[in-house]
Amino acid sequence: MYNFLVPTRGTRKKLADLGAVASGLAHEIRNPLNSMYINSQILAEMLAELPVGEAARKEELLSLAQSNLKVTRRLNDLLDEFLRFARPPSMELVVADLNKIVSETIRFLEVDFSRRGIELVVRLHPERLPLLADEKQLKQALLNLLLNAEEAMDKDRKRIRVTTGLYGGRPFVRVQDNGRGIPRADRRQIFRLFFTTRKNGSGIGLPVVRQIIRDHCGKINVRSREGRGTTVTILLPTEGQFKAALSARPPAGLLPEKLR
16 A cells, blocks of 8 residues: 655754755865865866876876866765755646656666666556656656666666556556665665665665655655566656645645646
């Protein structure tokens, strides 16, 4: 049985407080980070213009400067991800079609999947699946799930299935991979902030997914078997159900006038 998850007033206040702290901390970190990035750029340019007399030494120093650029870019990306979680943007709700959201997100990844030898199987519901949603945020959630599925691929024959449909009259999207699966000991932790088993993972992607789906009064179901793969299903409310859930929230969460 799927239940809608509506954040309580206390939860929203904690998130607001976390967002305020995160914004201040990010500001303090980003300034020296930007300085490091600019200095590394200048250093790389200066090294590139050095005479070729000591080619090996020049290449070594240039490699170090480029490595610094890569690290600072990575740190900047982590800050952006954390801020997206701690202080998510306000929702811009429109009446959207889940099939269209899924199609446009997949189009963004098709070339990369093909290059990596991943077979992408897409089965969309034959009719429109209307819902009230922030299209950009739902695309972000789906993108995170698809990238997670891509990272889980460790077999010769790699396959990701994306399906949309209706369950109990409510629209859903399902992402299924045939990757290595999630170890039983990790399954309760996958939505915990900063938890990751990937070498270069941030541990922020799945918490962002859960937050976006909660904001949409939806539900996430995860099933996984080691060595067989993982299936993630997102169930969303209909337009009427979402309006009713938003109207039941405290004043800050009421629907805008144009959507009432």
